[in-house]
Amino acid sequence: xxxxxxxxxxxxxxxxxxxxxxxLGLLRxxxxxxxxxxxxxxxxxxxxxxxxxxxxxxxxxxxxxxLILIWLLVLLAGASVSHLIxxxxxxxxxxxxxx
Amino acid sequence: xxxRNPLRAALPLPRLLAFALVWWLISEGAxxxxxxxxxxxxxxxWLSARLLPPQRLTPSGLLRFLGFxxxxxxxxxxxxxxxxxxxxxxxxxxxxxYSLQLGPGLPRVFMLNVVSxxxxxxxxxxxxxxxxxxxLDADQDNPAQLAQLExxxxxxxxLTLP
Numbered sequence: 492x493x494x495x496x497x498x499x500x501x502x503x504x505x506x507x508x509x510x511x512x513x514x515l516g517l518l519r520x521x522x523x524x525x526x527x528x529x530x531x532x533x534x535x536x537x538x539x540x541x542x543x544x545x546x547x548x549x550x551x552x553x554x555x556x557x558l559i560l561i562w563l564l565v566l567l568a569g570a571s572v573s574h575l576i577x578x579x580x581x582x583x584x585x586x587x588x589x590x
Numbered sequence: 591x592x593x594r595n596p597l598r599a600a601l602p603l604p605r606l607l608a609f610a611l612v613w614w615l616i617s618e619g620a621x622x623x624x625x626x627x628x629x630x631x632x633x634x635x636w637l638s639a640r641l642l643p644p645q646r647l648t649p650s651g652l653l654r655f656l657g658f659x660x661x662x663x664x665x666x667x668x669x670x671x672x673x674x675x676x677x678x679x680x681x682x683x684x685x686x687x688y689s690l691q692l693g694p695g696l697p698r699v700f701m702l703n704v705v706s707x708x709x710x711x712x713x714x715x716x717x718x719x720x721x722x723x724x725x726l727d728a729d730q731d732n733p734a735q736l737a738q739l740e741x742x743x744x745x746x747x748x749l750t751l752p
Binding site: 508509512513515516519520521522524525527528529531532533535536537539553554556557560566567569570571573574577578580581587588589590 | 611612614615616618619663664666667669670671673674675679681682683684685702703704706707709710712713714715716722724726
């Protein structure tokens, strides 16, 4: 393995750690709103790091650009869908968890 | 500023370049694909210019916002990750109302989406000019953070807030 390979492996591991955090939040957080926080933020950064790692591994600007394009579309979809789920939950009168 | 040239108005150059870049990326540079790509890029540019009038985005403004966005989404992810990992699960959520100064349209939709990606805030509902934001830590100065973000979004779109 060369330098960029190690960096790519580090980025992929860090990305997986954020996915783990997002999933842990989904399971541990108390209500729909807090769970959405975990999913939108941790998973988007996790995917971003994995996209970075894979871009490094691909060794091609075109493939890297395509991966980044995919990441941007996932960001857009994630943010929009989480807003719609939170709005839907409010319309159904689902209360927020309070400490 | 609206272009006087009707061709330029129907097919703005920034859109043509952006869609050509997207086509180039998804076809991974295959030269033969441009026989479909050129009509697709023209159609997409024309349709997008009809649906969304040209915005006053500048490359330097985009870069500045990108830096801010990348840093703060990383901070947001680290923040939520440590709340998920820590055994005590430290959460102090709340719902706050924030009155938006950005008018309806793309900048407001953009703001709504970015709020959900930045630390501790989730845009939960929008009624008239009032954005309802779910926050992970009600003790933080969330309105100040939202105001700072709104100013940055306004800057990105070349707007000045009242």
